[in-house]
Amino acid sequence: MEKILLYIVSGxxxxxxxxxxxxxxxxxxxxxxxxxxxxxMVKKVSKLRGTDxxxxxxxxxxxGWKYLYYLEExxxxxxxxxxxxLKEGNPIDIIRSFVKEREVELLVVGYKQGTGREGWKxxxxxxxxxxxxxxxxxxxxxxxx
Amino acid sequence: xxxxLLNEDLILIVDEVEDKFKLIEMMVDRTLSKGLIMTREPIxxxxxxxxxxxxxxxxxxIAIPHARTEAxxxxxxxxxxxKKGLDFQSLDxxxxxxxxxxxxxxxxxKKYINVLARISxxxxxxxxxxxxxxxxxxxxxxKIIREFDI
Numbered sequence: 001m002e003k004i005l006l007y008i009v010s011g012x013x014x015x016x017x018x019x020x021x022x023x024x025x026x027x028x029x030x031x032x033x034x035x036x037x038x039x040x041m042v043k044k045v046s047k048l049r050g051t052d053x054x055x056x057x058x059x060x061x062x063x064g065w066k067y068l069y070y071l072e073e074x075x076x077x078x079x080x081x082x083x084x085x086l087k088e089g090n091p092i093d094i095i096r097s098f099v100k101e102r103e104v105e106l107l108v109v110g111y112k113q114g115t116g117r118e119g120w121k122x123x124x125x126x127x128x129x130x131x132x133x134x135x136x137x138x139x140x141x142x143x144x145x
Numbered sequence: 146x147x148x149x150l151l152n153e154d155l156i157l158i159v160d161e162v163e164d165k166f167k168l169i170e171m172m173v174d175r176t177l178s179k180g181l182i183m184t185r186e187p188i189x190x191x192x193x194x195x196x197x198x199x200x201x202x203x204x205x206x207i208a209i210p211h212a213r214t215e216a217x218x219x220x221x222x223x224x225x226x227x228k229k230g231l232d233f234q235s236l237d238x239x240x241x242x243x244x245x246x247x248x249x250x251x252x253x254x255k256k257y258i259n260v261l262a263r264i265s266x267x268x269x270x271x272x273x274x275x276x277x278x279x280x281x282x283x284x285x286x287x288k289i290i291r292e293f294d295i
Contacts, residue, residue, distance in 0.1 A: 062266045069262060
């Protein structure tokens with residue numbers, strides 16, 4: 001296996017980060033880390049906070065870059081080749097085309113039991129990834145048992 | 146955040162350069178000549194080590210080589226514009242025109258990540274990239290960076 005993709009959703013899902021690094025190291029694979037600025041999420045957050053959508057998107061993007069660079073630090077400490085990507089749009093569409101274009105062989109994604117609508121929505125994203133992404137998907141349960 | 150780390154002396158405009166390590170060497174030497182570091186080699190070694198693992202070339206003509214090392218006391222930021230472009234072995238294979246070199250002390254991880262995140266975010270804006278590419282002086286570059294550093 002040469003290429004592993006880690007979909008970074010938030011800084012809380014570090015178990016999946018560790019798993020992706022560990023796998024990349026043991027398989028001598030390159031690790032691609034991807035953060036997506038989901039426009040739907042931007043709208044929701046800005047509405048909730050009463051802030052401007054552009055400012056909210058900027059804030060989410062910068063936060064995304066921080067997650068990516070934290071991941072990179074960890075990966076580099078483990079001698080893993082890493083490339084960082086930040087994209088905007090629908091997560092399913094972006095991940096699906098990313099996997100195809102870069103011939104990714106494994107997608108790693110963290111899963112944390114959420115509550116309410118957000119929890120349901122994230123669960124739905126995971127289901128859609130399994131259904132539509134043309135490579136195996138490893139779902140790493142976050143936060144222990 | 147970025148503007149407090151930069152001044153005109155830490156901005157280079159070059160027409161062309163033979164390879165990415167030569168450019169990085171020029172950027173590190175600028176901090177050496179300004180008395181910000183004592184010696185060049187430990188920094189170059191860290192950067193080479195990092196670049197050999199994977200090129201830090203980001204898409205769209207920008208590269209952000211970065212490393213942490215005990216060889217620096219404070220976070221250093223140096224900017225270079227390469228007018229004719231440079232092969233940085235970027236993932237997209239395209240030449241790089243703007244380079245942001247970031248070197249931080251080992252114990253300044255949070256600040257280092259924040260600066261990397263801010264610069265990466267700024268660099269994704271097309272207006273920022275275009276303005277930098279067209280800039281002809283260090284003062285103009287500094288002004289553009291100030292404008293986008295929000």
